[in-house]
Amino acid sequence: MSDRSHHGPVTAGVVTAVVGSSSSFVVVLAGLTAVGASPAQAASGLLTLFVTQGLAMLWLSVRHRSPVVVAWSTPGAALLASMSGVAGGWSTAVAAFGVTGLLIVLTAVIPRLGDLVAAIPASLAQGMLAGVLLPLCLAPVTALASAPLAVGPVVLAWLLLLPVSRRWAVPAALGAALVVVLVTGGGAVAGPDLVPALTWTVPHLTVEGVVAISVPLYVVTMASQNVPDVAVLTAHGYRTPWRESLIVTGLGTTLGAPTGGHAINLAAISAALAAGPDAGPDPRRRWIAAVTAAVTMLTLGAASGALTTLVQAAPDGVMQAAAGLALLGALAGSLLAALSDPLEREAAVVTMLVAASGVVVLGVGAAFWALAAGLVLRCVMRRARSHGLAAMSPERRVTGRSGIEKRPAPHGP
Template identity: 40%
Template sequence: MTWLRLAFPLSAITAGLLATVVGVTSSAAIVFSAARAAGAGDAELASWMLALFVGMGVTCIGLSLRYKAPIITAWSTPGAALLATGLDGVGLRVATGAFLVSAALITLSGVTGWFARVMDRVPVSLAAALLGGVLVQFGIGLFTQMQDNFVLVFTMFAEYLLCRRLLPRYAVLTALAAGVLVAASTGSLHLSGVHLALAKPVFTAPAFTWQAVFGIAIPLFVVTMASQNLPGVAVLRNDGYDVPVSPLITWTGATNLVLAPFGAFGLNLAAITAAICTGPQAHPDPRRRYVAGVWAGLFYLVVGLLGATVGSLLTALPAALVLGIAGIGLLGTIGSSLTSALTDDRWREAAVVTFLATASGFKLLGIGSAFWGLLAGLLTAAATGAFHLHKPTPDAPTPATPEATLAASTDD
């Protein structure tokens, strides 16, 4: 029947499934690290997974149907990386308060149409340097883990490099598979605790501190908007989908706001996984590609319901594997961040200061290095006159975007 052919095109279903698989496998380990840093137990970890996947599923389905475009949403991988290094010792209640503040800022940006104006206040170079400074610890961790777990981590890295050339879209997934096989063969994979179970939401009452607002919430807002929503819009525009941006930001922010007490730290427009569903591989007719977005949402909902199983699987993996795959999964994003940070010579020195200060882990007054890195970069820009120099010409080099590193499949 006609409606069956329209609702179940194989290419769209495959694209939706692939977007889900890539989105989960490339960065679930980073979310796991963030949850553990906040002090989440197994029940809270499962609730985080449930809240994130439900939020992604609902927004993918609702926005794709509303705008007849493949709107793919994701959790904020850079945000998770920031949290993994910034939530240590903070506690779940304060972390939840920071999630709510960040989500409120995102929602407000969408409702008021502030998105473009807000991002104009934070130069792309400095936002990219901030992100690079947060992520570099994961990249370094990939190699420091080799010291004590050489066979496991090096095998994963070698598999990644091999598939990076031959099967780039599956490079992270195959590296993860290789790591699991090595862990199983060496007896470090503990599957006895893995169980098939539905996730249950766990409510965490928020607590608010000014240190968390400045040290966690604001940096989380900045990296989510600059490193996820901005390239997410670019992917849609690149494939000809001229959908209104403000409602997309509003709905992802509002959904995040509702689900934050259950562990949804950051929801945003996807970039890498979106590109899987917005191109011709999803459907030859651009007007029908929105079906891929709907299917991606359905798959996300299924994975979310099994959030307890996902959490137990992550717990069963050795720490070296989790940290190793996190580093591998972020290589492409680290590279594109550094490229964006250093492209414009007007902001280069300020971007370097932002990167170094953020990567240092410096803390003052209980506020983490992400905030101080951004502040140091802005002060450097003011001192060097970057704010007053002429704007680049239209044909000036544009910063690297995640779609430029699509082959790495690492961003969402």
């Protein structure tokens, strides 16, 4: 059975919003909780993300008549979920979210900052992301072994849908998880009110929070979300309003930080749903899909309290398994990108391992140290290769160790 079909822009917009949010809201709640949010604060953060991304998407898509899709940073939420708290607690985390938004705005205003981000090797950025995702993607395995009756239906639903429709496999697993919660009667954890409400937190800015959260959150959001979106829209014949999109999403992130929103950005995977043929045969009308997705996101925000309550009430391992399944595709993509260059593999693997270790040094989490370790090893390896090449005679540089001449590849057609 094919996973592709042609829909009108309205239907495609609803699918974009439902699939995008249902596949990752568990990851968002896990990330916010990991850095100190209470259930009420996590629900407020989820509501904030629904609202800020919906408003940003409305502005960009209507203004430019282009299917510009905005989403919350799922890799960023995974990064937060990999942390075991942050020095200073939740108030420090929300301050760091705000700084992340300012960095995104500055990227649009100061081209040199964008050049600095571009200078970070993609292999290391993706290696850091892979290390962050790896422990989370192990959750379905460990949870299934420890609680097979509760987690089994979640994994089975995903397994049955995956060959038929990759798009709906993760929502199906989430649906199975919610059924498990209802059947088991939930846990004893009290969730927030079902009516969503915003909870304000006074930000507390610290150097540790900026280094541990803001910098890696900014890097993974730019490298894994904003930059790929440009490629997706370009492939479908659209031009991304790059600077304006960064300003809008950066301001949305900063304004939403005190109520718990960690980061919004240009969408990557879900952008293809609104920009591709599924959104209708006429490319000039596909911007309606983004508008519909925005309205759907704003509507789904009303369920943020109920969703948080269900996650809080789930038996141990059930929602963690659903979150891990949702991140498998991102893990596969980051591993492929990290290891694609043979000359960068050692540095990329070291970056991944340090990120996966979860170590905290001087109050700073593993993601920062992973990037630092990868950059150091990359510099050492490049210098060693450079010195080794300089030490060769001109003849050996051309022929190599085998003595067979290696001709450079032609540069022209």
